[in-house]
Amino acid sequence: MTPLLLILASLVAINPVPAKAPAPVQATLVADRSAAVPGQTLRVGVRYDLEPGWHIYWVNPGDAGLATRVQLMLPQGLTAGPLHWPLPRQFVDTSGDVRIVSFGYTHQVLLWSDVQVPQDLKPGAQVTFKVHTDWLMCKEKCIPGQVDLKLSLPVADAAQSAHAELFKTWQERVPLDGPSLPSQNRWAAAVQNTPPQRETPGRVHAEITWPAAGGTQTQPRTDFEFLPMADPSLLLSNTKVTPGPHHVVIEFTYQGVDPTKALPASLPVVIAYRDARHIRHGVALVLPLASR
Amino acid sequence: MRKVMSLLALALTTVTLLSPPTRAAETPGAPADLHFTLKDQNGHEVALSSYAGQILVLEWVNMDCPFVQRHYREGTMKTLAQKYAAKGVVWLAINSTHYATQADNKKWVQQHALPYPILDDSSGQVGRAFDARTTPDMFILQHGKIVYQGAIDNDPSGRKGPQAVNYVARALDEILAGKPVSIPKTRSYGCSVKYNR
Known part of the structure; x- marks a missing residue:
């Protein structure tokens, strides 16, 4: 470690940021294009980043838990397909003969919809996607979470891909x-x-x-x-x-x-x-x- | 005689352990195992078998569970327990959370001025015998038999408001009217019961 880094590290240790425990689940609204292109499809979804040990739930939570919910509010004229749910993992709690099986995600998951951009949208305008999402996050204990998210994109004749790796990773995990x-x-x-x-x-x-x-x-x-x-x-x-x-x-x-x-x-x-x-x-x- | 009984109980237990995992809780109409005695929030012993002749509601509870917290905020359980107590229905809450103490149960009873006790099952033995899986998980017993098992209502996310159907109230109304329970089993919802392992 360089001396500078050591100094920085000790400063952090002496003077820590006032402790507000970070939420165990962070939700971020993402799109796979830099712009909305009239007549094309783009993918809009919520990326959930989970602290180790925590999980959220699949569309069928199983014996316990609650399905994660994504409500996408679209600008006028845009339409969205169903939510894509990647393959969840199974959580099995056993105690004696009791077996409680639930389904969900750890670490990270992306839940998204395919959004159709209409032909008549004018380049130069802007579209704003709003999402309300709520979830139940559990470690040993469970806590409900919710957030309202917003994402604005320009309308343009062409767009660059964005979050390509993220969408590719989670697309591959959707059941065929x-x-x-x-x-x-x-x-x-x-x-x-x-x-x-x-x-x-x-x-x-x-x-x-x-x-x-x-x-x-x-x-x-x-x-x-x-x-x-x-x-x-x-x-x-x-x-x-x-x-x-x-x-x-x-x-x-x-x-x-x-x-x-x-x-x-x-x-x-x-x-x-x-x-x-x-x-x-x-x-x-x-x-x-x-x-x- | 007592010795014989306990030997018999032991023999029955052994048979239960060896048989395939089809539990009483999975079959409404099956007799429930009521030979358990648990301590309430004040340390008084409560024998489940002493209620075998009555209509008995068992509610699995965990104060750390958001589903339970919502129903207690809304007074779901307390309102039902009070309403049906007048008609002779006994209501017992059971806490099978492995880390919950008698003091935790007492605090919750006082905080919500509950008209029923919370029984300490932190060992999980009663929860396992009933195959309770979630909090809440509801059981209604009549003549010592399970006549309803499942969810408190059809509203896991609590968004239906007055549109929600309360399965326990519906079953109790039918029982008190001398009718069979029309919906004897539903999918319970909630947090998984935090059993000791």
């Missing part, structure tokens, strides 16, 4: 849509569904397969996880994940919370796995529930 993958890697679910009857819960047995890439041996896939999307009208139990060499079987029982109401026709789910290089991936599928 299984049925619309290229045919050599398309995921399919063969579902046997026994609908619920009176006191007996319904039962789903889903054999999920993917073709061998390029006709060669299927790459090993391990560490399968079943992540159902949130549906408060539905109770899932007895979840079982059975991996096979070229498929994985997902089983669960289900019933509606309110017996007087119709069950949802399907359940969107994410299957997570690790590839041969131990990299974790997610594939989104929709499992039919109600009998037709």
Whole structure:
């Protein structure tokens, strides 16, 4: 360490900044373009930076927690697609026989929408994006957090990319849509569904397969996880994940919370796995529930 | 006789441990294990079994949990407990937070002038027996059987206001009217119960 740095370090030690504990989660509004270009799409989202040990929650928080919420308020004429949710990790608390499973993010995550900029926007003008986001952050204890954010961009004929690495990193972690993958890697679910009857819960047995890439041996896939999307009208139990060499079987029982109401026709789910290089991936599928 | 009973209890416990993890709490209508005695905020022993003949509400609580704090700010639990106490319903709050003390429970009871006790289950034994997973997590027992288990209402984020459906009030109204509980199980929401490990 140079003498100057030593002096600086000792100054800091002697005269510390008045202590206001930093919030465990910082939220920042970001866009992937330096300007809004008429007729083009840009991505606008919230980057959450978390202190070590803390986590926030996925769209389905699981047995405990609360989904992170992003409300994007757009300038007139702009439209946004749905929020993209990268593959979350699982948190499992166990005590004796009790197993509490929740889903969320540690360290960092980006939640964003694709925003369509209309043709008739005039270069030289400015667009302002406003976001309200709230979340529940938990370490051992949980604290609610919320913030209102603003980001202004010029309207221009051309734009440079911004936060390219950040968007690339998180785009790669969004679960792929299984049925619309290229045919050599398309995921399919063969579902046997026994609908619920009176006191007996319904039962789903889903054999999920993917073709061998390029006709060669299927790459090993391990560490399968079943992540159902949130549906408060539905109770899932007895979840079982059975991996096979070229498929994985997902089983669960289900019933509606309110017996007087119709069950949802399907359940969107994410299957997570690790590839041969131990990299974790997610594939989104929709499992039919109600009998037709 | 007592010896025989405790041997029997031991045998039952052993069987429970060996059987697959399908717990009473997962099956409304199943008999609840009420052989527990816990201490309230004043150190008085409360035997759950002494309420086996009554309509009993068990509420899992943790004062550090924002979901619990919101319901206590809004008076959700206290209002319900008072309303249904008049109709003979017993309300007990149970704190299975591993670091919570009897003094913490006492402070909370006093601060909110609660008409019901908070029982110390910092060992987690009762929470685990009921498979309580969140705070709040609500159980209603009638004739010693679980007739409702799940959320206090359908409003995890607390944004629905008067539109929210309170599942516990609904179930208690049905029970008191002599009807079966129409929604016997919901997904509870809240913080995970902070059990000791």
